Amino acid sequence: RERIATLPTFTQKLLRKLEDEQAYESPVYQAIEEVLTSHFTCRIVPKPDCWLDCFKGLNKKVYVGMQGASEFTFGGVLKHWSVVERNRAIIRVPTLVLAGEFDTMSQECQQQVVDSIPTAWPLVTIPRAAHCKLLDEPVLCCDAIAPPARYPRRQPLLHLKQRPKT
Numbered sequence: 001r002e003r004i005a006t007l008p009t010f011t012q013k014l015l016r017k018l019e020d021e022q023a024y025e026s027p028v029y030q031a032i033e034e035v036l037t038s039h040f041t042c043r044i045v046p047k048p049d050c051w052l053d054c055f056k057g058l059n060k061k062v063y064v065g066m067q068g069a070s071e072f073t074f075g076g077v078l079k080h081w082s083v084v085e086r087n088r089a090i091i092r093v094p095t096l097v098l099a100g101e102f103d104t105m106s107q108e109c110q111q112q113v114v115d116s117i118p119t120a121w122p123l124v125t126i127p128r129a130a131h132c133k134l135l136d137e138p139v140l141c142c143d144a145i146a147p148p149a150r151y152p153r154r155q156p157l158l159h160l161k162q163r164p165k166t
Contacts, residue, residue: 002106003040004072024069036072040104042132051135072104087116095120098144100129100136 004012011032018029042051068075095117099110107125114123124144129136 002108003036003102003104007036019070019073022069033071040102040130041071043102043128043130043136048135051132084112084116087113088118091117091119093119096145097121097123098133098141099123099125100131100133101125101127102130103133104131 004015007015014028015032018024018026018032023029038045044051064076066076066078068079097110097114097117097120099105099107103110110123114120126133126137126140126144129140134141
């Protein structure tokens, strides 16, 4: 929802109306979802083959049952699911959480994931990246992963947003 709030008011109202009507297959809803996906899920153009291949074998019935009919609002069985308590109970190794600057997951939610892992490094935000940050900015992701891999103790990382564009 946080990302939807960045859309023009007209588009937000139209999206809400279409979701209320469950008009997920309408051409207008599909067009809005395509724009949202290109901004907040995978920003690279053109989409790489691995992205396209993922959707060739997608079992939409299973996916919609879990996620819900919209990629940008929860409505399936995951609607009330949280990883937070499970993380606290089972993760005991140094953990790095990467977030895309334009990720579908809100920064608040990303920080909750980090806070739920006792051994987590500080959240690292990958600039110019969406949810599929490894596709959008693979070099920056590798740069973020390298220090924790070499020095697994919990230490602050250089905030990547301050790095010059390459």
